[in-house]
Amino acid sequence: MKTRYFGALACAAALALALTGCVPNRASADAEAIAVNLTDDTCSVSTATAAAGPVTFQVTNTGSDVNEFEILASDKLRIAGEKENIGPGTTVNYVVQLPEGTYYTACKKGMVGNPGSLKQFTVTAGKKAATSQSESKQISGAVTNYISYIKDQSGQLLAATQAFARAYTAGDDVAARAQYPAARMFYERIEPTADQFGDIDPAIDLREADIEQGQTWTGWHRIEKDLWAPAGYTAATPALRKQLADQLVADTKRLHDLVSAKNFTLTIDQISNGAIGLMEEVSRTKITGEEETFSHTDLWDFRANVEGADVAYGIVRDIASAKGVDGKTVVKQLDTEFAAITAALDTYKSGSGYVAYTTLTTAQVKELSDEVNALSEPLSKLTSIIVK
Numbered sequence: 001m002k003t004r005y006f007g008a009l010a011c012a013a014a015l016a017l018a019l020t021g022c023v024p025n026r027a028s029a030d031a032e033a034i035a036v037n038l039t040d041d042t043c044s045v046s047t048a049t050a051a052a053g054p055v056t057f058q059v060t061n062t063g064s065d066v067n068e069f070e071i072l073a074s075d076k077l078r079i080a081g082e083k084e085n086i087g088p089g090t091t092v093n094y095v096v097q098l099p100e101g102t103y104y105t106a107c108k109k110g111m112v113g114n115p116g117s118l119k120q121f122t123v124t125a126g127k128k129a130a131t132s133q134s135e136s137k138q139i140s141g142a143v144t145n146y147i148s149y150i151k152d153q154s155g156q157l158l159a160a161t162q163a164f165a166r167a168y169t170a171g172d173d174v175a176a177r178a179q180y181p182a183a184r185m186f187y188e189r190i191e192p193t194a195d196q197f198g199d200i201d202p203a204i205d206l207r208e209a210d211i212e213q214g215q216t217w218t219g220w221h222r223i224e225k226d227l228w229a230p231a232g233y234t235a236a237t238p239a240l241r242k243q244l245a246d247q248l249v250a251d252t253k254r255l256h257d258l259v260s261a262k263n264f265t266l267t268i269d270q271i272s273n274g275a276i277g278l279m280e281e282v283s284r285t286k287i288t289g290e291e292e293t294f295s296h297t298d299l300w301d302f303r304a305n306v307e308g309a310d311v312a313y314g315i316v317r318d319i320a321s322a323k324g325v326d327g328k329t330v331v332k333q334l335d336t337e338f339a340a341i342t343a344a345l346d347t348y349k350s351g352s353g354y355v356a357y358t359t360l361t362t363a364q365v366k367e368l369s370d371e372v373n374a375l376s377e378p379l380s381k382l383t384s385i386i387v388k
Contacts, residue, residue: 032056033056033057033058033093034046034047034050034055034056034057034058035057035058035060036057036058036059036060036069036105037060037062038059038060038061038062038063038067038069038086038107038109039062039063040063040064040065040109041063041109041116042107042116042117043069043105043106043107043116043117043119044117045057045105045119045121048119048120048121048122049121049122049123049124050098050121050122050123050124051123051124051125052098052099052100052123052124052125053097053098053387054095054096054097054269054383054384054387054388055095055096055097055098055123056093056094056095056384057069057083057093057094057095057096058091058092058093058094059083059086059091059092059093059094060090060091061086061087061088061089061090061091062088062089063088063109064088065088065109065110066085066086066087066088066109066110066111067086067107067108067109067110067111068082068083068084068085068086068107068108068111069082069083069086069094069105069106069107070082070105070106070107070108070115071096071098071103071104071105071106071121072103072104072105072106072115072118073101073103073104074101074102074103074104076104076118077198078196078198079195079196079198080096080098080103081094081096081098081269081270081273082195084111084277084280085111085280085284093384095269095273095383095384095387096269096273096383097267097268097269097270097387098123099123100123100124100125101122101123102120102121102122102123103120103121103122103123104118104119104120104121105117105118105119105121106118106119135319135322138318138319138322139268139319142268142271142315142316142319143265143266143267143268143271145315146266146271146311146312146315147259147264147265147266149190149311149315150190150193150259150266151259151260153186153189153190154186154190154255154256154259154260155256155260156186157183157186157187157190157252157255157256158249158252158253158256160179160182160183160186161183161248161249161252162249163179163183164176164179164180164183165245165246165248165249166245167179168223168227168241168244168245169238169241169242169245171238171241173227176223176227177227177228177295180220180223180224180227180295180297181292181295181297181300181301181353181354182300182352182353184220184297184300184301184304185300185301185303185304185307186304187204187205187220187252187304188278188281188300188301188304188305188308189278189304189305189307189308189311190308191205191277191278191281191305191308192270192273192274192277192278193259193266193274194255195277196270197255197258200251200254200255200258202215202219203218203219203247203251204218204219204220204248204251204252204255205219205220205221206218206219206221206222207221207285207290207291207293208221208222208225208293209290209293218244218247218248218251219247219248219251220248221293221294222244223244223245223248224292224293224294224295225293225294226241226244227294227295228294228295229294230294268316268319268386268387269383269386269387271312271315271316272312272313272316272382272383272386273383274308274309274312275308275309275310275312275313275379275382276309276376276379276380276382276383278305278306278308278309278312279305279306279309279372279375279376279379280376281305282302282305282306282372283369283372283373283376285298286298286299286301286302286305287302287365287368287369287372289357289358292357296356296357296358297353297354297356297357298357299345299348299354299355299357300353300354302345302368303345303354306338306341306342306345309338309379310338310342313334313338313379313382316382316386317331317334319386320382320385320386323385323386323388326381326385327385327386330378330381330382330385333378334375334378334379334382337371337374337375337378337379338375340371340374340375341368341371341372341374341375344367344368344371345368348360
């Protein structure tokens with residue numbers, strides 16, 4: 001779920017430091033990287049052209065608010081690539097595989113609203129890098145396998161959402177509360193794919209804190225508030241319950257139909273960047289407890305994000321391992337860190353699920369935050385390794 005993250009403010013207090021880790025993403029020097037400067041008002045890119053293939057953007061946010069860098073397709077609607085959660089004073093390297101064509105670069109201050117500073121960006125044919133037949137076969141197989149995984153998860157998500165919607169509409173709050181976190185795990189594992197379809201993620205997964213003026217709040221978290229009602233909340237009427245449930249099912253079916261379409265495909269960098277994005281989601285809202293404001297089922301989401309990232313990594317692991325010493329080093333680190341974070345989460349299991357996130361101490365949250373940081377560092381290198 002796209003959400004605002006006030007990194008500078010979060011680092012101001014010791015408690016927030018424990019929750020977020022506040023570890024800056026320091027981009028290493030890259031002579032071929034295209035410099036991008038984000039301010040509160042503009043988005044400037046140092047060049048308007050690049051050769052087809054892996055393109056590295058070195059993005060620096062000199063503004064006062066969190067920002068997002070986007071690469072839009074020629075229709076200015078479809079997202080060819082995006083790097084979210086770029087905090088003030090932060091520089092990050094973002095690698096994306098771009099075929100020949102016309103694109104538009106843009107930024108989004110606060111990560112809400114319409115993209116700003118749209119500028120045409122042309123990708124030329126350039127010199128095609130040599131790819132061995134065996135590597136091409138590996139990449140093709142990896143993409144096929146990951147698409148199959150996305151389709152499987154979206155199918156299970158649809159079925160689980162329909163069952164949840166029936167319980168919620170019928171007023172069976174006990175059953176709905178029990179089904180809520182388990183059903184959401186299917187979505188949390190594949191959320192970066194949902195992000196590619198524009199308005200689907202906000203429709204399904206928008207938090208109350210991120211509602212824009214005039215926007216209708218729908219999705220899981222709208223229903224979450226009704227099921228775990230805070231003091232002073234007016235419960236939804238049966239008619240509103242049905243409306244919210246029907247809309248959630250309809251939006252989920254829309255996602256399922258899009259990823260099940262014959263022309264749906266992904267690139268290898270979208271798979272690895274998806275893994276990176278899932279862990280950024282953990283550091284952004286799961287660690288801080290912002291995601292599940294009313295139910296406090298954040299650990300379920302946390303686990304699903306880790307599982308989704310682990311699956312994406314596992315699908316490209318052999319490709320990374322074949323990329324020389326750097327690839328083998330990163331693979332060894334990732335194997336270790338995924339095992340460590342899985343073991344850490346296992347300590348909070350309760351029956352078939354997890355304890356409420358509010359039961360964790362500050363020290364336990366800090367321990368999880370450290371595990372996230374330990375995994376995120378080598379994971380951030382994955383895309384640049386597999387596309388080189």
